[in-house]
Amino acid sequence: MKKAGILMIIGSLLLLGLFRFPLWNIMLGAPQYPDPLGMDIYITGIKGVNEFDIQNIDGLNHYIGMQTIPKPGEMWEFRVFPLVVAIMAVSGAIIGLLGFFGKINHWWFLGWFGLMAVLGVLGMHDFNLWLSDYGTDLDPHAIMKMIHPNGTPMTYKPPLLGHQKMLNFDVDSWPHTGGYLMFTGMGLTLIAFFIGKRSKNIVQ
Amino acid sequence: MKLTIKSLPSLVLIAVMFTACNSSGTSNGNRGALASTAAEKVYVAPGEHDEYYAFFSGGYSGNLTVYGLPSGRMFKEIPVFSQFPTNGYGYSEETKPMLNTSHGFVPWDDLHHPDISQTNGKLDGRWIFVNGNNTPRIARIDLKTFETEEIIEVPNSAGNHSSSFITENTEYVVAGTRFSVPVPQQDISIKEYKGHFKGALSFISVEPETGRMNMKFQVMMPGFNYDLSHPGRGKSHGWFFFTTYNTEEASTLLEVNASQNDKDFIAAINWKKIEEYVNNGGGTKMPANYAHNVYEHATHGAKSTMLKEVLTVDPTEVPGAVFFLPTPKSPHGCDVDPTGEYIIGNGKLSADLTVHSFDKMIAAIEAKKFDGEAYGIPVLKFEDVLAGQVKSGGLGPLHTEFDGKGNAYTTFFISSELVKWNVETREVIDRQPNYYSVGHVMIPGGNSAAPFGKYAVAMNKITKDRYLPTGPELEHSAQLFDISGDKMELLLDFPTHGEPHYAAGIPAEILAPKSQKIYRLEDNKHPFAVLNGEDTRIERNGNEVHVYMSMIRSHFTPDNIEGIKVGDKVYFHITNHEQDFDVPHGFAMIGANNAELLIMPGQTKTLVWEPKQVGVWPFYCTDFCSALHQEMQGYVRVSPANSNIEPSWSLGE
Numbered sequence A: 001m002k003k004a005g006i007l008m009i010i011g012s013l014l015l016l017g018l019f020r021f022p023l024w025n026i027m028l029g030a031p032q033y034p035d036p037l038g039m040d041i042y043i044t045g046i047k048g049v050n051e052f053d054i055q056n057i058d059g060l061n062h063y064i065g066m067q068t069i070p071k072p073g074e075m076w077e078f079r080v081f082p083l084v085v086a087i088m089a090v091s092g093a094i095i096g097l098l099g100f101f102g103k104i105n106h107w108w109f110l111g112w113f114g115l116m117a118v119l120g121v122l123g124m125h126d127f128n129l130w131l132s133d134y135g136t137d138l139d140p141h142a143i144m145k146m147i148h149p150n151g152t153p154m155t156y157k158p159p160l161l162g163h164q165k166m167l168n169f170d171v172d173s174w175p176h177t178g179g180y181l182m183f184t185g186m187g188l189t190l191i192a193f194f195i196g197k198r199s200k201n202i203v204q
Numbered sequence B: 001m002k003l004t005i006k007s008l009p010s011l012v013l014i015a016v017m018f019t020a021c022n023s024s025g026t027s028n029g030n031r032g033a034l035a036s037t038a039a040e041k042v043y044v045a046p047g048e049h050d051e052y053y054a055f056f057s058g059g060y061s062g063n064l065t066v067y068g069l070p071s072g073r074m075f076k077e078i079p080v081f082s083q084f085p086t087n088g089y090g091y092s093e094e095t096k097p098m099l100n101t102s103h104g105f106v107p108w109d110d111l112h113h114p115d116i117s118q119t120n121g122k123l124d125g126r127w128i129f130v131n132g133n134n135t136p137r138i139a140r141i142d143l144k145t146f147e148t149e150e151i152i153e154v155p156n157s158a159g160n161h162s163s164s165f166i167t168e169n170t171e172y173v174v175a176g177t178r179f180s181v182p183v184p185q186q187d188i189s190i191k192e193y194k195g196h197f198k199g200a201l202s203f204i205s206v207e208p209e210t211g212r213m214n215m216k217f218q219v220m221m222p223g224f225n226y227d228l229s230h231p232g233r234g235k236s237h238g239w240f241f242f243t244t245y246n247t248e249e250a251s252t253l254l255e256v257n258a259s260q261n262d263k264d265f266i267a268a269i270n271w272k273k274i275e276e277y278v279n280n281g282g283g284t285k286m287p288a289n290y291a292h293n294v295y296e297h298a299t300h301g302a303k304s305t306m307l308k309e310v311l312t313v314d315p316t317e318v319p320g321a322v323f324f325l326p327t328p329k330s331p332h333g334c335d336v337d338p339t340g341e342y343i344i345g346n347g348k349l350s351a352d353l354t355v356h357s358f359d360k361m362i363a364a365i366e367a368k369k370f371d372g373e374a375y376g377i378p379v380l381k382f383e384d385v386l387a388g389q390v391k392s393g394g395l396g397p398l399h400t401e402f403d404g405k406g407n408a409y410t411t412f413f414i415s416s417e418l419v420k421w422n423v424e425t426r427e428v429i430d431r432q433p434n435y436y437s438v439g440h441v442m443i444p445g446g447n448s449a450a451p452f453g454k455y456a457v458a459m460n461k462i463t464k465d466r467y468l469p470t471g472p473e474l475e476h477s478a479q480l481f482d483i484s485g486d487k488m489e490l491l492l493d494f495p496t497h498g499e500p501h502y503a504a505g506i507p508a509e510i511l512a513p514k515s516q517k518i519y520r521l522e523d524n525k526h527p528f529a530v531l532n533g534e535d536t537r538i539e540r541n542g543n544e545v546h547v548y549m550s551m552i553r554s555h556f557t558p559d560n561i562e563g564i565k566v567g568d569k570v571y572f573h574i575t576n577h578e579q580d581f582d583v584p585h586g587f588a589m590i591g592a593n594n595a596e597l598l599i600m601p602g603q604t605k606t607l608v609w610e611p612k613q614v615g616v617w618p619f620y621c622t623d624f625c626s627a628l629h630q631e632m633q634g635y636v637r638v639s640p641a642n643s644n645i646e647p648s649w650s651l652g653e
Helices: A002-019 A053-064 A077-100 A107-136 A177-203 B007-023 B038-042 B190-196 B271-279 B358-366 B508-514
Strands: A024-030 A033-042 A045-048 A162-166 A169-175 B052-057 B064-069 B074-078 B115-119 B122-132 B137-142 B147-153 B162-166 B172-176 B197-206 B213-222 B225-231 B239-245 B263-270 B284-296 B301-313 B322-328 B331-336 B342-347 B352-357 B370-374 B377-380 B386-391 B397-402 B407-412 B417-422 B428-433 B438-442 B455-460 B476-482 B489-496 B503-507 B537-541 B544-552 B555-557 B560-565 B569-576 B585-589 B597-599 B604-609 B615-620 B633-639 B648-650
Touching: A002 A077, A002 A107, A002 A177, A033 A053, A045 A053, A077 A107, A077 A177, A107 A177, A169 A177, B038 B476, B038 B489, B052 B455, B052 B508, B064 B489, B115 B162, B115 B503, B122 B162, B122 B503, B122 B508, B137 B162, B137 B172, B147 B213, B162 B225, B162 B239, B172 B225, B190 B197, B197 B225, B197 B239, B197 B271, B213 B271, B239 B271, B239 B331, B239 B342, B263 B271, B263 B331, B263 B342, B271 B301, B322 B342, B322 B352, B322 B358, B342 B358, B342 B397, B342 B407, B352 B358, B352 B397, B358 B377, B397 B438, B407 B438, B417 B438, B438 B503, B455 B503, B503 B508, B537 B560, B537 B648, B544 B585, B569 B585, B569 B597, B585 B604, B597 B604
Parallel strands: B213 B301, B225 B331, B322 B377, B331 B397, B544 B569, B560 B633
Antiparallel strands: A024 A033, A024 A169, A033 A045, A162 A169, B052 B064, B052 B503, B064 B074, B115 B122, B122 B137, B137 B147, B147 B284, B162 B172, B172 B197, B197 B213, B225 B239, B239 B263, B263 B322, B284 B301, B331 B342, B342 B352, B352 B386, B370 B377, B397 B407, B407 B417, B417 B428, B438 B455, B455 B476, B476 B489, B537 B544, B544 B555, B560 B648, B569 B604, B585 B597, B585 B615, B615 B633
């Protein structure tokens, strides 16, 4: 159970990487942008990959009537997400510590993992809602109103995961370092559960 | 081994791979069955970059052009001494002071010799210095922005030709006068040339951090013509060498009268000694009047200051500082090999090259083996300083560059050829014809301690039939040689703009990574900049009207302006709010008597417009900036001079 406790602690503390590294990244390349524009999505806000990328993405998007990329104060998520992540990291570490000293059993690890997974799915769902809103809530006075061949107005929701061609842009959306650290950490807590379970079986 | 049908294609494939490897330029000068063609050697595939930058002087264009080698593609024309309507240089209020001189605004010059800054004799790529030959000036161009940052006028000079060459740590940029003139200028008969005219050799110090230039001292030499120069390097660091002609001191029909002496001189100047002399209070301050123009990237503007004094040095008062080396037949180019030992005088009316030895010169000076003196300056004996002569077989040697592998490359104007010879043995190794009448040759770093001896570019004076004819006036022609092998190989002809006198090349890897992409808007300290759209406005002060305008894809703020009157002097101060690479905007006003403005992201520029006719007059963006570039326009209402309409402005109302 000691090994499992250590893994649980490490796994949950890896969430703290989200305060340092982006959770997600969206890159926009085009013929005119051989060096693509990009946004790094942190749990505390959205930043340009290069200094002026956000300004330049907003500048381009105004042609098709998209809203500007929200500043940290403009979305409740950027206040709540850091709080949730911090609580989960600390609580996970405490659970791991208690597990290490044998005060609690491995089911607590799974419980933490389950809660984190639910929160994660909710977070992704929320992120996807924002992407949909960002890509479809267009200014009716937009300079360019593009229409699909079937006559429906074109929208510009970036993909949640993967690549998509949008007008002249190739959009790639993938997890970034913070996201990978989180996934790894969650994986470790799951492993911690199984190791804890096995060690208990051996003891019995 | 049986050669089956199956193995044949793979053999062909291997052959192709070998050829491909060869063309990548890794195997230098391998000739034979697998050698790549000239076309492959200069081919830079679409999207790929050249290996070298080459900065060609524009001669009478007054500007500097930037090319890539080996492709010979032109990337940019940098305005230096000439007004440049393409981007408004010399027309905008910010850059007009750059062309100020003691003769007033001089919108043109004859730009001759670029030289890239050095550290320990090696190219460091911070700045490039160039000289204006006609109204003597030296300019410094920043190699991050590729813009002219500073121009200093050279007093007591005329025909600033033996310029602008730098010492091995960029301590000084040196400017010698080609025409001697009365010093100070005065109303005397031209016949009084002899003895009354002086040749000023100017040592302009360069501040190591900023590059800022300062006229440190001028050595007032006898009234010869100081043609070209180069610094000593390595062991001869601290010396500077100038070729002279017209030691006859003729003032008329020089083509005959300045060609009478069998030998003219190379003047050897120990500038370290003179620097020490002036640092200890030596020299004479004399009244002068010359312009010092400095452009600041922070304010995006230039200021011109008139300087009123210059420190002159009489060379006879600094013993051991100046000597004359007799050199045959009106030498033109004065070139020092990378080791600093050999000083080459390219006697332009001769077939032979004179190679002087620095060691022998020092020995002769120490032994005081002088052959008389000229105007109090000791003349050394030709035989005592001569290392040897190159029996070239060519005619009219002009300039020499070096490859860093012990070879020198000399151009011959009259016999129209480039001749490669060994510096130590002085034997000719190869010669290749030039089309036609070559002037300078340039090897990247070829006048430094560490040349990059892969390519040589010959800059020809006569073009004739090399390209499709374009009427009587032709661009000049350059020729690129591969000099990596024993034999020089002609790779490419390419036209050059203006008349290149000399060029300077540098590996792309030194410059490209630090090339600036935008100016940061938040660092813009221009007094008339508007950093956000709400601050745009119009201010009237008498008949002076200041329009504070901004531009971003794809509109001007404001774009409707009223309350301008005939007789007003309207200053459009326009700030480009883009912060994206390669998104300039232009500004053109109907009837403006100057030029357009081309404004880089984050930059502010000012154009003056003096409306002469009542009406509503449009302005527009000249650079196809975006899909809505054609919509990027505006109107100015011009009312009669006696109307009382208050200035007003708007956008999107």
